[in-house]
Amino acid sequence: MAETLHYRTATELGRDLESGAVSSEEIVRALIERTRAVEDTVGAFLSCDEDDALARARESDERRARGERRGPLDGIPVGIKDILAVEGQPLTCASRMLANFVSPYDATAIRKLKATGAVPWGRLNMDEFAMGSSTENSSVKITANPWNPECIPGGSSGGSAACVAAGEAPLSLGSDTGGSIRQPAALCGVVGMKPTYGLVSRYGLVAFASSLDQIGPFARTVEDAALLLQAVAGHDDRDSTSFKTEIPDYRRELSQRRGPWKLGIPKEYFGEGVDPEVEKAVRAAIEFYRSEGCEIVDVSLPHTEYAIGVYYIIATAEASSNLARYDGVRYTHRSKEAADAIDLYFKSRAEGFGPEVKRRIILGTYVLSSGYYDAYYLKAQKARTLIRKDFLDACRKVDAILTPTTPAPAFRKGEKADDPLRMYLNDIFTSSGNLAGIPGISIPCGFSESGLPIGLQILGRPFEEAELLAIAHRFEQAHDYHTRHPDLT
């Protein structure tokens, strides 16, 4: 079993642990071996505390030997994007600003994850402070797309997507502000879900744009994603924007919600600007649902063309405010060249932040500055109201909306690195979901002729994650894309 252990799903590993076929320690050792074999090519990890993971795995095995089992993830390793606080572990956000930061506490999502017995597994690469769509903005390293190492894995949660695709972890956590879970999931051929804003506590998630950020799961199957979402969802007193809502048993709901569903196709998400291979794969997925008895209807999201502009105003405005805390004084990089206290801010921030973070802070500061606030920020907030209304209106007519996750498969490293606007347009189909606060999932729905994965995005009503997972599960059950793995040998 050892040679294939790294591509077993969390659900399968859970059964293996239950039957005694494998121990948690053996799983972690298999992942250490796998990571050593492929990490030179993939580059998903910023660091990995193997001793901590092995110690937690042994604790899980000891629990199990005593007849205790905390839940389906007990003993299962979960990769963690380096933006979530894990006590005693580095928390760098792939930034020089936090290069030496060690977290003194657990994020709520991590605390809950540990309570289920899951094993935090490594710190995963990302665009610096989650700003980017290719993980090329990491100050540390470039992560490769496991399907073609010449290509980017997407971003900002590129490490979280790549490690799951490469068999370096069965599951991982990421964060999604404008598509940072769904877009890399699509480009790496794995499942990635952004929950409804407020389903998962943001306590201990380093803030990028607080009204848009949300933590969510990566997995190789929908069922595994459901298990990980289950572990982290729920109200938290430490995040007053987290919702008091009943959390269903997502895995059970997968088999209980059988449709047939009424599915909306927004015309604004097809045609010009969409790669023909992506459109073909998504159209084929739509036909699959039709053949399953689902009613397919046209819907309109008329304000789609404004979404990227609105997103980049609101996200950078919030970022310019959130990132003011990195001042060189209390817990960050501090310049050794500063002449006085004020100069300390200027130089520490100049040295600590990379180019994309600086660009976004400048843009965000500009749209909030005196004389421009009404024209940009206030106007964007009003447009956000219209974008949100588009989705809520559409979702009254249908159970979910089907779209491509990205306009094209993964692009080559360096291709858009110097063209921020072109890079920003990668988020064109995902950022609206954050502005509206609704949940979305990306699942593999095909491959391009050159062998790169293509993602289907399913968007739905607020707090209807169970419905989205069930719709996604139906597709997965009838296709084998999730069983294919990149050749990394």
Add this chain to the structure above:
Amino acid sequence: MAQETIDIDYVANLARIALTDEEKERFSGQLGQVLDYIEKLNTLDVSGVEPTAHAFPLENVWRADEPEPGFPVETALKNAPAVRDNMVVVPKVVE
């Protein structure tokens, strides 16, 4: 189309970031393109539309006012760049 320009010195000063001349030139050009793209918003009529700051507005979220333990001083100072006598050392701010 006339490219929007950002007064980069003014904004960088507000943001407390020292930029090199090369960065100023590059960012001005790139952000000008982004602003041109954002100009599209001017074609949208938002009169009478209320702004949205949060997707799900919540008001008056209370919890019980019970004291909880916080970090010990040593823990809170662990990541500080310079520490003396349980305090963060900073450059002199008053003459």
